[in-house]
Amino acid sequence: MINLFGQRSRLGAHCDGVSRREFLKIGGMAAGGLSLAQLLKLDAVAGTGRSHKAVINIYLPGGPSHIDMFDLKPNAPREVRGEFRPISTNVPGMEICELFPRLAKMADQFALIRSIADSDGAHDCYQCMTGRTQASKRTAPPGGWPSFGSAVSKVQGSMPGAPAYVSTMYPTGNRTWGEPGTGGFVGHAHAPMQLVAKDPNAKVQNLTLQGITLDRLADREQLRLAVDTFRREADTTGQMAGLDSYNQQALGILSDSNLANALDLAKEDPKIADRYGVNDDRYIRDGAPRMIRNFLLARRLVEAGARVVSLNYSRWDWHGGDGMNFPSAREDFPMLDQGLAALLTDLKERGLSRDVAVVLWGEFGRTPKINNMNSRDHWPRANFALLAGGGMKMGQVIGATDRIGADVAERPVKFQEIFATLYHCLGIDTATATISDPTGRPQYLVDSGIAPIRELVG
Secondary structure: OOEOOOOOOOOOOOOOOOOOOOOOEEOOOOHHHHHHHHHHHHHOOOOOOOOEEEEEEEOOOOOOOHHHOOOOOOOOOHHHHOOOOOEEEOOOOOEEEEHHHHHHOOOHHEEEEEOOOOOOOOOOHHHHHHOOOOOOHHOOOOOOOOOOHHHHHHHOOOOOOOOOEEEEOOOOOOHHHHHOOOOOOOHHHOOOHHHOHHHOOOOOOOOEEOOOOOOOOOOOOHHHHHHHHHHHHHHHHHHHHHHHHHHHHHHHHHOOOHHHHHHOHHHHHHHHHHHHHEEEEOOOOOOOOOOHHHHHHHHHHHHHHOOEEEEEEEOOOOHHHHOOOOHHHHHHHHHHHHHHHHHHHHHHHHHOOEEEEEEEEEEEEEEEOOOOOOOOOOOOOHHHEEEEEEEOOEEEEOOOOOOOOOEEEEEEHHHHHHHHHHHHOEEEOOOOOOOEEOOOOOOOOOOOOOOEEEEEEH
16 A cells, blocks of 8 residues: 655544554555555446536534534523624525624525434444444444445446545544544445545555655655655665556556545645635644645545545534633634635535535534533534535525524434435435345445435425
């Protein structure tokens, strides 16, 4: 496998106190330890869909506060409404937090779901990657449920130059916030190409390039020099002559493929890149760093041919002894506002907003009542999602919570309904599409009776 090692970074405080180093990996997959060369040998990514539609899945680890972001309750009692006020958007009747001024000016380009009612309650991204609950794992077919991107990979195959499912999910101190899912019963060949790998100290038997950090990945000259250095050293030792064609392809992905070009942010118009803001590569405690330009990277990856891109962003578990709900919001909300607004603007200007769907969400919401540490605790009874693009009907709010944001009062929505909608955006009919599990039994992509959200696609 070809690895681009990242700089030594320190994960935030976590119970094990372990410092880790993260690295960027091209040509390998975390699931199963399969390299790109092995995957090419499996010939499992053959087949190209007739069109290229895509989904960008933005996961906010830790449970972002629905009641402080997109479902404010200004008329609720003081201990509920919090410190922020709602502001009007360019969609009549839709209000969002005052710390999202850019998004407020473009609300006609997204839809809000305020009534997700089946959050599992686990501090885990599993439901945002698969649509399935923790309980469903016990009844899953042999191999387990595939992630959304893996199912898409199996059904639609890959476009030339890039795998169908790509992940820039950062490994997190709380492990379950950094997992993009696996191939499950569709197999390792459809697992995500995990560009940010978890264990750089593991023994790797395949090709390795060192000296390229995440910060220097945009430096195309350094990338070229690293490839040239490896080739020279390999030629001297005779290693290149011994490589089979699949490993040659794995090496070639760095300099010749659409994927390598997509990862080279130096190729981006600086004015466009500046819209997204500046990365904060510090790990936010046991969550992910605020790599806001990964929103731009996701756009470039789908342009390169990826069908699904998953990423995690920051850390949204703001309760306990630190009382960080409102101070953290003042840091995270504006940065998210800038990055997400830039992404949606970018997609529209490039003519991609009908083909590329975006979903932004977390595993659950937050308690309406502020605790005695001026924070909000876990609250699975109400949750939100923001959706954009994909040919969906934008500029609307779907569902509602009660007067204090505690329970869904109108139009309850399930995670699987959102996934059915995303499949629809990709051109996949969940009423008919199936994938055979290892026993030969056909499995539908979502449970029986689940359909795309009619308000978005009807």
